[in-house]
Amino acid sequence: MDDWEKNIVCAGKCEHCDSLLDPKQKRILSVYDHKVICMVCKKIEEQKSDYEDVSKAMIADCIKKTDRPYGNPGGFCFHHFCPYKC
Ligand SMILES: [Zn+2]
Incomplete structure (x- = not known):
């Protein structure tokens, strides 16, 4: 497992609102x-005016870094757009 996975998979609280x-x-x-956040915070994030631009930049960046195709359930990129459980 990569480091980021260890840190995030079972995070006990949202890092934006502390719930x-x-x-x-x-x-x-x-x-x-790239912090673990709850679905309420995700909604807030999605409403920011630069959300689309930041998302695109993030996808390009993490595909380059992880070398895994976007949409791969094991990939870092995937967890930014598809909610997951511990
Ligand atoms: Zn939250």
Whole structure:
């Protein structure tokens, strides 16, 4: 497992609003800072005016870094757009 996976897969709380995350609760990664956030914070993020631009830049960047195709469920990029559980 890569380092980022160890750190995020079972994070106990949202890193943006500090609300507790149950292991069975869905969480997702922020496209802005790659932190684990709850679905409420994701909604807030999606409404930012630069969200689309930041998302595109993030995808390009992480495909380059991870060398895994976007949409691969094991890939870093995937967790920014598809909620996952612990
Ligand atoms: Zn949150």
